[in-house]
Amino acid sequence: METSSPVVRVRDLHKSYGGLEALRGISFDIRAGETFALLGPNGAGKSTAIEILEGYRDRTSGDVSVLGADPQRAGRAWKARLGIVLQSTGESGNVTVAEQLSHFAGLYPNPRRVSEVIDAVGLASKAKTRISKLSGGQRRRVDVALGIIGRPELLFLDEPTTGFDPEARHQFWDLVRRLKAEGTTILLTTHYLDEAAQLGDRAGVINDGRLIDIGTIDEIGGSQARVPLVRWRDADGAPREVRTQEPGRVVAGLIAAGGEPAGLEVIRPSLEDVYLGLVRGERRGHNNETGADNGDETTGTAGGDSEEEVLA
Amino acid sequence: MSAVGTNTANGAPAAGAPSLGGLGGILRLGASRVLYETRVYFRTPDTVFFTFLFPFVMLGIFTAAFGAAGNIGENADGTGGISVGAYYLPAMLAAGILLSGVQNLAIDIAGEKGDGTLKRLGGTPLSPLSYFMGKLGGVLVTALIQAALLILVARFLLGIDLPTEAGRWFTFAWVFLLGVITCAFLGIALSALPRSGKSAAAVVIPIVLILQFISGVYLQFYVLPEWMQNLAGVFPLKWVAQGMRGVFLPEGFASLEQTGEWDFPMVALNLAVWLVIGLVLSRVTFRWIRKDA
Numbered sequence: 001m002e003t004s005s006p007v008v009r010v011r012d013l014h015k016s017y018g019g020l021e022a023l024r025g026i027s028f029d030i031r032a033g034e035t036f037a038l039l040g041p042n043g044a045g046k047s048t049a050i051e052i053l054e055g056y057r058d059r060t061s062g063d064v065s066v067l068g069a070d071p072q073r074a075g076r077a078w079k080a081r082l083g084i085v086l087q088s089t090g091e092s093g094n095v096t097v098a099e100q101l102s103h104f105a106g107l108y109p110n111p112r113r114v115s116e117v118i119d120a121v122g123l124a125s126k127a128k129t130r131i132s133k134l135s136g137g138q139r140r141r142v143d144v145a146l147g148i149i150g151r152p153e154l155l156f157l158d159e160p161t162t163g164f165d166p167e168a169r170h171q172f173w174d175l176v177r178r179l180k181a182e183g184t185t186i187l188l189t190t191h192y193l194d195e196a197a198q199l200g201d202r203a204g205v206i207n208d209g210r211l212i213d214i215g216t217i218d219e220i221g222g223s224q225a226r227v228p229l230v231r232w233r234d235a236d237g238a239p240r241e242v243r244t245q246e247p248g249r250v251v252a253g254l255i256a257a258g259g260e261p262a263g264l265e266v267i268r269p270s271l272e273d274v275y276l277g278l279v280r281g282e283r284r285g286h287n288n289e290t291g292a293d294n295g296d297e298t299t300g301t302a303g304g305d306s307e308e309e310v311l312a
Numbered sequence: 313m314s315a316v317g318t319n320t321a322n323g324a325p326a327a328g329a330p331s332l333g334g335l336g337g338i339l340r341l342g343a344s345r346v347l348y349e350t351r352v353y354f355r356t357p358d359t360v361f362f363t364f365l366f367p368f369v370m371l372g373i374f375t376a377a378f379g380a381a382g383n384i385g386e387n388a389d390g391t392g393g394i395s396v397g398a399y400y401l402p403a404m405l406a407a408g409i410l411l412s413g414v415q416n417l418a419i420d421i422a423g424e425k426g427d428g429t430l431k432r433l434g435g436t437p438l439s440p441l442s443y444f445m446g447k448l449g450g451v452l453v454t455a456l457i458q459a460a461l462l463i464l465v466a467r468f469l470l471g472i473d474l475p476t477e478a479g480r481w482f483t484f485a486w487v488f489l490l491g492v493i494t495c496a497f498l499g500i501a502l503s504a505l506p507r508s509g510k511s512a513a514a515v516v517i518p519i520v521l522i523l524q525f526i527s528g529v530y531l532q533f534y535v536l537p538e539w540m541q542n543l544a545g546v547f548p549l550k551w552v553a554q555g556m557r558g559v560f561l562p563e564g565f566a567s568l569e570q571t572g573e574w575d576f577p578m579v580a581l582n583l584a585v586w587l588v589i590g591l592v593l594s595r596v597t598f599r600w601i602r603k604d605a
Contacts, residue, residue, distance in 0.1 A: 054435060056601055076332055076437040084435040091427050094355040095348070103348050107341065107436045109332055130355075146432070 005068070007032050007154055007185045008053060013062035015048050022048045024209040025062070035176070035186040037200035037217075039193070039275055045209045046189045047087060050158055053187070054084055067154055080108055083152030085143050087159050087189075093131030097123055097142055100131060101149055108150030120178075121145045122171050136163040144172065148179065155179065157188045161195060173198050193272035205275060207282045221274035228268050230254075232261035239263075338439045345438075345446020350453050353416070363416045364458055367404040368465060370530070374400045375470060384532070385565060394562065397470040402556030403529045405459055409488065410520060410529075410549050412455035413495025417447055418502035418516045425601075426509020434600025444500070444594070451496040452489075459488060480559050483576065487555035490583045494548055497590025504597035528553045534568040541570055548586040555579040 008030035015023040023045045030036040040046050051057045052064060055071035055078075064071060069078045095103070098114060105111035118127050121141040126134060131142055140163050147155060157176075161169045169192075176199050180186060190196055196203055197217055204214040213220050230250045231241040235258065244250050247266045254261045269277075333340065353359050375397040383393030424430045433443065466472040475481065502519070506512040524530050526540050527549040533541065544550040557565065558574030566573050 056431070056434070076439060079435065080332060080437040082435065084432075086428065086431060086435070089428050089432070091429050091432070094352050099348075099351075103344065104436065106344050107438050109437075150436070 006030055006065075007034075007067060008036075008187065009063070009065040010049075010053070011063040013049065013052065013064060014060045015045075015052060015057070016060045021209055023052075023059075026204075026206065026209075026211040028204050028211060028214055030185060030187060032185055033180070033183050034201045035180055035188060035199050037196035037203040038187060038189045038206060039196055039203055040206035041279055044206045046206055047158065049206065050156055050187065050189060054082065054156055055079070080150060081153045083147040083150055083155040083184075085147035085155070085157045085160050087162075089139065089143055091131070093134075093139070096128050096130050097134075097145075098127040100142065101145055104146050105149050110151050111149050112151050114149070117145045117149050120148075120175055122168070137165060137168055140164065141168070141172075144175075152184065154185045154187070157186060157190075159189055159191065161190065161192065169195070193270065193275050197271040203271075205278050207279050212282050213278055217271060220271070221269075221278050225274045225277050226269050228266055231263070231265045231267065233263045234261075237262070332437055338442050339445070341438060341442035342445025342449065345442055346449030346453065349446045349450030353450060353454050359416055359420070363411045364454065366411060367408040367458065367462060370407065371397065371400055371404045371462070371465070371470075385568070392564070394565075395470070395472065397466060398472045399532070399561070401462070401466045401472060402560040403553055405462055405488075405556045405560075406491070406527075406549060406553035407524055407529045408458045408462060409455055409491040409495055409552055410523065412451050412458060413492055413497075414499040414502060415516055415520045416454075417451060417496055417499025418505075419512045421447070421500060421503035422506040422512035422516075423509040425503070426512075431601045440598065440600070444598075447500065448493065448496045451499075452492055455488075455492045475559060483555070484559045487552060487559065487579060487583075490580065490587065491548070491552040491555070494583050494587040494590055495552075497587060497594050498548070501590050501593035501597055504593075523547055523549045526550075528557075533557075538570075545570075545582075548583055551579045551582040555583075 006029035008028075010029070011027045012025045013023050013027070014021070014025055026045075026049065028036075038046050038049065048057065052059050053066050053071055055066075055074060058072050066074070067078060067081055071078075093100075097118060101114045101117060105114055115124075115127075118124055121144050123138065123141055123145065126138060131139060134142065140160070144157075144160055147157070161172050164172060173195070176186065176188075180199075186199075188196065188199060200217050202214065202216050203220050205212050205220065213222075227243045227245055228247045229241055229243050230247045231239065232254065234240050242250055251261075251264065251266065254264075267273075353364075375395075378396045381396070383395055384399040386393035421430075463474065467474055475484075502516060503512070506515040523544075526536065526544040527533070527547065528536070528544070529549065533544075533550075533553065536544070541550075554569065554574065555576065557569075558576060558579075569575065
């Protein structure tokens with residue numbers, strides 16, 4: 001599988017709507033069995049890109065190959081190998097969960113078992129409930145179930161966990177990990193950066209129609225963006241911060257110099273911090289070092305999970 | 313959450329993957345879509361009332377409102393003629409065909425476009441042919457149940473005499489079948505007109521309503537001015553209604569038609585022309601999604 005050609009191959013992809021350029025030349029590969037997270041702000045071009053790969057939209061220029069075929073020309077046999085979880089759904093849903101899944105299972109040549117899929121998305125108790133009677137989060141689970149019922153080789157998940165409660169999100173992550181363990185290639189878009197970090201092998205960041213970075217979850221944003229940050233207040237109460245590969249040594253130095261520093265924090269940037277740094281760096285027009293120069297701004301909205309308190 | 317089952321495809325190339333079954337598969341899926349569509353139809357309160365039950369309601373209203381005014385087509389001496397219910401039965405059968413085909417499908421498919429149903433289906437290996445079979449089959453099944461119930465209600469609740477000659481029932485069969493298929497294709501074609509699912513009813517219902525008024529469904533066709541009769545003759549509903557009158561009304565009523573006879577060949581010809589128009593328009597306008605909306 002390592003040596004096989006990529007499942008998704010995108011080269012210099014452009015898409016214009018009238019005068020508006022939604023995609024300005026993006027290129028990336030997704031390898032077999034990989035989970036690739038496509039990140040970016042609203043309106044950056046993520047959905048346009050994913051819908052071109054799904055065959056819903058035609059590209060303006062560039063080359064696209066998905067499962068060895070051009071999505072613009074691929075037929076039903078090609079669609080049978082895809083699973084698509086669209087971003088939004090509003091169907092009236094006058095059928096039950098089990099009826100809908102049985103019907104969709106019938107569209108595919110080698111579907112999964114309906115009861116297994118209903119269990120897998122945690123809707124066993126709702127199997128005989130009409131979809132219109134389900135909550136938003138439960139309907140989203142139906143969307144996910146319909147996306148995987150056909151045993152896809154390549155699964156598109158466009159903001160799949162919108163409306164999930166935290167427990168449902170963790171159950172969904174487990175499900176995605178099992179699909180991945182079975183060899184499913186996955187393209188994920190999400191606004192939850194912890195989700196991308198949990199599930200993704202690699203990520204690409206799209207901003208304003210361009211791919212501004214791509215790499216493994218550990219590499220993206222560059223090593224500079226991941227250098228830990230030591231933050232404290234000095235004797236006058238003024239905030240101080242230092243970016244360093246050796247936070248322990250810095251802290252030891254502070255203690256040696258003046259005892260316990262006030263408000264001490266050692267921050268390891270999360271994917272969210274790195275992502276925000278990337279996108280904001282873009283917005284400032286590439287003048288500054290990507291997000292690393294302004295600790296207050298880049299870490300201001302960091303989640304608590306990224307911060308490690310250092311015990312002095 | 314339990315395991316999802318092993319993925320035999322496992323990212324391997326499609327070699328050896330089960331096929332979609334060619335034409336047989338398309339037909340099999342079409343049959344499964346008919347069941348699915350029919351089930352959804354009867355579970356949607358709007359369609360059950362405004363499409364399925366509406367002709368029953370109208371037949372009841374006409375009978376109640378005008379029944380006391382005496383029979384239609386009576387001679388001066390009070391003989392002959394038929395009850396109001398008997399006169400309106402063929403009109404309501406024609407209305408049922410129009411509503412089941414045009415109104416139902418135009419609103420239904422416009423809604424499916426608007427709410428993402430079509431987009432979802434477009435991402436599956438479902439053939440558009442199977443999808444259309446489902447729509448057409450669903451309309452045939454629901455319209456047939458509707459017509460059968462209308463005829464039963466007319467016979468057993470309103471005491472209307474039904475034709476006994478086999479030839480008339482044969483005429484009924486082909487007028488019904490041709491009418492339903494034509495109206496179904498026109499409904500599919502008309503579904504392209506509303507700009508959103510929400511506006512579909514507002515766009516479709518006036519069209520359907522006006523057609524019913526000018527085509528001899530709500531108003532007795534022979535009392536309409538000639539220009540209106542001629543205008544109605546351009547559209548298919550007039551011909552369905554005329555064909556149904558030819559089946560259910562006594563032979564003497566043919567003299568009230570524009571040409572003084574039932575004109576079955578013209579009924580067949582006009583419906584066939586509209587069938588082809590509907591088929592072509594459906595084929596040309598239908599998309600799983602508006603690609604660059």
